[in-house]
Amino acid sequence: MSLDTVVEDIRDEARARAEEVRADAEAQATEIIEDAEADAEAIRDERAEEVEATIEQEREQMLSSANLEAKQERLGARRDVLQEVRATVEDELTALDGDDREELTRALLDAASEEFDGDDVRVYGRADDEELLTDLAAEHGYEYAGERDCLGGVVVESEASRVRVNNTFDSVLEDVWEDELREISTRLFEDQ
Known part of the structure; x- marks a missing residue:
C-alpha cells in the first residue's frame, strides 16, 4: 500500500x-x-x-x-x-281638620286618660289645636298647659304621678310605621 x-x-x-x-x-x-x-x-x-x-x-x-x-x-x-x-x-x-281632627284627638286623649287618676293633669299639643285641646282637656277635668312640636294629638302628664303619655300623631305614626314597614314596602314595590 x-x-x-x-x-x-x-x-x-x-x-x-x-x-x-x-x-x-x-x-x-x-x-x-x-x-x-x-x-x-x-x-x-x-x-x-x-x-x-x-x-x-x-x-x-x-x-x-x-x-x-x-x-x-x-x-x-x-x-x-x-x-x-x-x-x-x-x-x-x-x-286634618274639623271633625276628623277632633275625633282622632279625642280618641288619643281618652286612651291617655286611662293612665291617670286625680287632679293636676296637664295636656300639651300642637299650637294650632289649642282651642280643641282646651275644650277636650276641660271635658276630662284636665288643664291645657301649652304647645308641643308635633303633627297633632296629645302629650298628657301629671306631676303627682310622674307619668307622661305621648299620644301624638307622630308617636302613633312611628309605631304604625315600624310595625307595617315591611307591608308598606311590599305593596309599593311588589312588582320589583
Missing part, C-alpha cells in the same frame, strides 16, 4: 467521522430546537390560561361590583320613596 492510499484512507475516515459528528450535531440541534419550541408552546399555553383566568376573575369582580351598586341604588330609591310616602302621610295628618 502506498502512502497515497493510506493518506486517502485516513482522509476518507476523517470525512466519514466529520459527517457523523455533523449529523449528530444536527440531530442534537433539532432535538434542542424541538424541546425549546415545545417549552415555548407550553409556556404560551400556561400564560394564556393565566390571562384567561385573570380576565374571568376581573369580569366576575366587575359584575359583582355592578350588581352591588345597582342593589344599593335600588335600595336608595326605595328609601327615598318610603320617605316621600311618610312625608305625605305627615302632611295629611297636619292638614
Whole structure:
C-alpha cells in the first residue's frame, strides 16, 4: 500500500467521522430546537390560561361590583320613596281638620286618660289645636298647659304621678310605621 492510499484512507475516515459528528450535531440541534419550541408552546399555553383566568376573575369582580351598586341604588330609591310616602302621610295628618281632627284627638286623649287618676293633669299639643285641646282637656277635668312640636294629638302628664303619655300623631305614626314597614314596602314595590 502506498502512502497515497493510506493518506486517502485516513482522509476518507476523517470525512466519514466529520459527517457523523455533523449529523449528530444536527440531530442534537433539532432535538434542542424541538424541546425549546415545545417549552415555548407550553409556556404560551400556561400564560394564556393565566390571562384567561385573570380576565374571568376581573369580569366576575366587575359584575359583582355592578350588581352591588345597582342593589344599593335600588335600595336608595326605595328609601327615598318610603320617605316621600311618610312625608305625605305627615302632611295629611297636619292638614286634618274639623271633625276628623277632633275625633282622632279625642280618641288619643281618652286612651291617655286611662293612665291617670286625680287632679293636676296637664295636656300639651300642637299650637294650632289649642282651642280643641282646651275644650277636650276641660271635658276630662284636665288643664291645657301649652304647645308641643308635633303633627297633632296629645302629650298628657301629671306631676303627682310622674307619668307622661305621648299620644301624638307622630308617636302613633312611628309605631304604625315600624310595625307595617315591611307591608308598606311590599305593596309599593311588589312588582320589583
